[in-house]
């Protein structure tokens with residue numbers, strides 16, 4: 174085990190200290206005056222708001238596969254996420270907890286309370302365990318129960334006006350990937366293919382996903398599959414900055430975007446996650 178753990182960033186610590194709710198009368202008054210003077214809201218103090226421009230256009234990153242403490246195997250507190258998003262210019266994330274949907278709406282409420290709704294977008298999603306592996310639904314209003322067939326899961330997602338995303342679909346070592354037979358059966362209903370996942374057993378399975386998506390002319394995206402705060406934004410689609418609050422807006426942003434990311438060997442990533450959990454025990458809040 175290495176002795177040097179991940180360094181704690183002052184910005185993240187600052188984000189943790191600023192409790193978004195409830196907003197005091199003093200803060201409301203400060204924010205009102207601040208708005209008149211064109212200053213950022215009080216919750217932005219101490220946060221690093223990284224704005225990136227390319228050839229005169231403000232760009233942002235989108236990470237469409239993130240877990241939070243709502244997942245059984247993740248401890249990332251929702252309130253810590255907005256500060257990290259600003260810091261990494263990851264202005265759109267999809268919250269895709271295992272068989273849970275409530276993380277997305279809860280994070281949206283926190284972002285709104287922090288006065289950051291015009292800077293950060295949260296897509297409410299769910300990584301759903303079907304009877305034949307996992308599928309992601311985006312823009313969901315309600316939780317979809319696990320255990321349905323892939324076809325029924327797709328039907329539930331579409332009934333809510335959501336988008337079907339195929340994540341880590343081509344890595345044979347991913348235990349919960351959607352079975353290849355099921356992928357073929359529902360192929361016509363897939364809206365987005367994750368062609369960069371940071372946690373595959375081998376990066377080449379991302380290329381396979383990319384080829385599959387291109388053959389079908391489907392939009393491609395990236396997902397960090399983050400299970401710690403610092404993993405969020407490790408895979409991204411870079412695209413011109415905008416608010417993403419609908420399936421149409423997301424698809425438009427993907428069409429103009431470029432998929433990229435950092436791949437980490439899953440064994441190393443698992444060790445790092447355990448180290449971060451261990452470290453977290455001793456962190457002062």
Ligand SMILES: [Zn+2]
Nearest residue numbers: 238240300398
């Ligand atoms: Zn996942």
